[in-house]
Amino acid sequence: MTTPAPPDSTASTGAPAADVPRTRSGRATELTFVVGLVLVGIVVVLALVSFVWTPHPPTQPDAAGRLEGMSAAHPFGTDRYGRDTLTWIMLGARVTLLVGIVAVGIAMLIGVPLGVLAGMTRARWLSGLIMRGNDLLLAFPALLLAIVFSAVFGPGTGPAMAALGIAAIPAFARVARSGTLQIMGREYIAAARTANRTPLQIAIQHVVPNIAGLIIVQASVTFALSVLAEAGLSFLGLGTQPPTPSWGRMLQESQQFLGSRPELAIWPGLFIAIAVLGFNLLGDGLRDRLDPTLRGRS
Amino acid sequence: MRALASRLLQFVLTVWAATVAVFALMQILPGNAAQVAAGMSATAEDVARIEQEFGLDRPLIVQYGDWVTGMLQGDFGTSYVTDAPITPLVLNSIQVTLILVVSAMVLALLIAVPLGTLAALLRGRSLGAVLSGLSQVGVAVPNFLAAILLVMVFSLGLGWFPSSGWQAPIFGIGGFLSHLILPVFSLALVQGAILTRYVRSAVLEIMREDYLRTARAKGRTSASALAVHGLRNAAIPVVTVAGVQLATLLIGAVVIEQVFVLPGMGSELVRAVENRDLLAVQAIVMVLVFLVLALNLIIDLLYTLLDPRVRNAA
Numbered sequence: 001m002t003t004p005a006p007p008d009s010t011a012s013t014g015a016p017a018a019d020v021p022r023t024r025s026g027r028a029t030e031l032t033f034v035v036g037l038v039l040v041g042i043v044v045v046l047a048l049v050s051f052v053w054t055p056h057p058p059t060q061p062d063a064a065g066r067l068e069g070m071s072a073a074h075p076f077g078t079d080r081y082g083r084d085t086l087t088w089i090m091l092g093a094r095v096t097l098l099v100g101i102v103a104v105g106i107a108m109l110i111g112v113p114l115g116v117l118a119g120m121t122r123a124r125w126l127s128g129l130i131m132r133g134n135d136l137l138l139a140f141p142a143l144l145l146a147i148v149f150s151a152v153f154g155p156g157t158g159p160a161m162a163a164l165g166i167a168a169i170p171a172f173a174r175v176a177r178s179g180t181l182q183i184m185g186r187e188y189i190a191a192a193r194t195a196n197r198t199p200l201q202i203a204i205q206h207v208v209p210n211i212a213g214l215i216i217v218q219a220s221v222t223f224a225l226s227v228l229a230e231a232g233l234s235f236l237g238l239g240t241q242p243p244t245p246s247w248g249r250m251l252q253e254s255q256q257f258l259g260s261r262p263e264l265a266i267w268p269g270l271f272i273a274i275a276v277l278g279f280n281l282l283g284d285g286l287r288d289r290l291d292p293t294l295r296g297r298s
Numbered sequence: 299m300r301a302l303a304s305r306l307l308q309f310v311l312t313v314w315a316a317t318v319a320v321f322a323l324m325q326i327l328p329g330n331a332a333q334v335a336a337g338m339s340a341t342a343e344d345v346a347r348i349e350q351e352f353g354l355d356r357p358l359i360v361q362y363g364d365w366v367t368g369m370l371q372g373d374f375g376t377s378y379v380t381d382a383p384i385t386p387l388v389l390n391s392i393q394v395t396l397i398l399v400v401s402a403m404v405l406a407l408l409i410a411v412p413l414g415t416l417a418a419l420l421r422g423r424s425l426g427a428v429l430s431g432l433s434q435v436g437v438a439v440p441n442f443l444a445a446i447l448l449v450m451v452f453s454l455g456l457g458w459f460p461s462s463g464w465q466a467p468i469f470g471i472g473g474f475l476s477h478l479i480l481p482v483f484s485l486a487l488v489q490g491a492i493l494t495r496y497v498r499s500a501v502l503e504i505m506r507e508d509y510l511r512t513a514r515a516k517g518r519t520s521a522s523a524l525a526v527h528g529l530r531n532a533a534i535p536v537v538t539v540a541g542v543q544l545a546t547l548l549i550g551a552v553v554i555e556q557v558f559v560l561p562g563m564g565s566e567l568v569r570a571v572e573n574r575d576l577l578a579v580q581a582i583v584m585v586l587v588f589l590v591l592a593l594n595l596i597i598d599l600l601y602t603l604l605d606p607r608v609r610n611a612a
Binding site for chain 2: 151228258
């Protein structure tokens with residue numbers, strides 16, 4: 001496919017644009033990065049704190065206090081079983097981060113070596129094969145692959161993470177390949193070749209460290225997309241299964257009470273948006289920080 | 299012409315590879331399909347009967363060949379679970395999904411092109427920053443959250459539109475539109491936010507081109523220079539992205555159909571997964587993947603039409 005930009009790698013950034021006064025864009029970049037960091041930090045802190053403390057025990061519903069509004073005892077209210085919404089939001093943050101970490105991990109561990117190989121090899125059939133495989137995988141959008149996995153392996157967090165990770169491989173492979181192609185002509189690569197380094201040594205010592213910035217940016221963007229896809233999957237009832245708390249599931253269950261208790265939908269929805277926005281902004285901010293030549297793009 | 303032929307060949311090969319991938323995925327199922335269809339309490343005879351009835355006892359390569367030749371003739375086979383033919387189900391639901399997706403894309407472009415252009419022209423001013431910030435937030439809102447918020451306000455709150463259901467256009471255009479409007483907006487608002495960012499970038503890119511600088515130097519304002527000389531050029535990347543996003547929209551529709559209980563491909567897919575109706579899953583997934591690939595092909599062809607540089611190079 002000759003489409004210039006895969007939506008998953010550029011969805012949050014768009015094409016570059018220059019012609020900007022430096023100082024202003026520098027400040028905007030800084031702001032993007034900091035806001036992203038703060039939003040991601042909120043989700044991480046919620047998840048970490050939930051391991052040692054939650055406002056209420058998650059599995060002991062308060063039968064007397066069903067569908068309560070906001071109060072001092074239940075800052076975010078309670079759901080139809082009398083479970084504390086804030087507690088469930090905190091526990092849901094764990095699944096959100098777990099899915100993102102595992103999906104990004106799978107995609108990175110498979111996609112980056114494939115992309116570097118495709119960029120370094122002189123065998124055109126090999127790079128062609130890798131890139132055509134990539135194109136095939138691109139025909140399976142993340143959510144669709146996750147639905148297929150839930151049909152084949154049964155619904156659950158595990159199949160969801162695997163599917164989202166596999167679906168994100170092409171994005172990493174593309175980024176790694178184009179990064180590799182850019183640096184293959186540099187002197188230090190030629191020098192390493194002259195020094196009789198094996199291709200594997202060159203890849204590990206010179207190529208990967210030099211494309212690490214690109215990979216980290218892609219990881220942040222992919223993280224955001226995985227959070228969105230997992231929420232969608234759980235919303236369909238095909239992702240994380242009860243009794244494990246997940247934001248997508250909470251949002252789905254809230255639908256019955258939209259008329260009477262809209263905050264049951266607002267809270268999980270808000271936190272999904274915070275997580276996605278956080279990782280998107282972090283990716284944008286990192287892109288500018290890690291690569292000074294890109295400064296001024298927004 | 300050679301480029302066109304090789305692009306078409308690539309399309310056919312990818313579609314073929316996708317049929318193999320989808321078919322193979324369905325075979326890794328723990329336990330076999332006949333067992334699943336027969337249910338937990340089925341006896342060995344029941345399973346054997348289903349296997350024989352649906353030809354599941356034949357070698358895989360024969361089953362695969364059968365499935366593909368069937369599809370080429372527009373026949374997706376018969377469900378092991380419901381005993382009903384799958385083709386009518388696909389044909390009925392695809393209409394709903396396509397109406398939804400195409401209207402959403404049109405609306406998203408109607409939102410994104412003016413807003414993105416405005417955001418680019420106002421770059422560096424506070425209103426431009428607000429527009430960029432809004433689009434950044436819009437990208438982070440899942441479409442099903444947008445759907446829930448829209449239902450809260452316009453259906454439960456104001457009572458303007460129904461909160462779910464579908465009415466075919468032949469039963470009255472008013473009912474059709476009022477059922478369509480919230481689902482379409484749910485998809486289009488989020489999509490519009492994504493596209494706004496692309497339009498803004500594309501316009502910014504164009505604005506620093508020499509020919510626009512010349513036009514401005516000759517006395518045109520930024521906006522009129524852009525309108526006269528720039529928009530056609532900015533359209534190229536935007537059309538490309540909009541096309542790629544159609545595929546995203548197609549999958550987004552799966553969730554939105556569920557929220558609004560629309561009888562589209564997404565609802566059928568989720569129902570088939572829940573019933574473990576694997577042949578139906580296989581058919582719907584294949585149709586969706588085919589649509590994604592076909593869209594990509596069309597975009598590539600459009601791209602060459604729009605951009606003379608690519609056209610002449612090819």
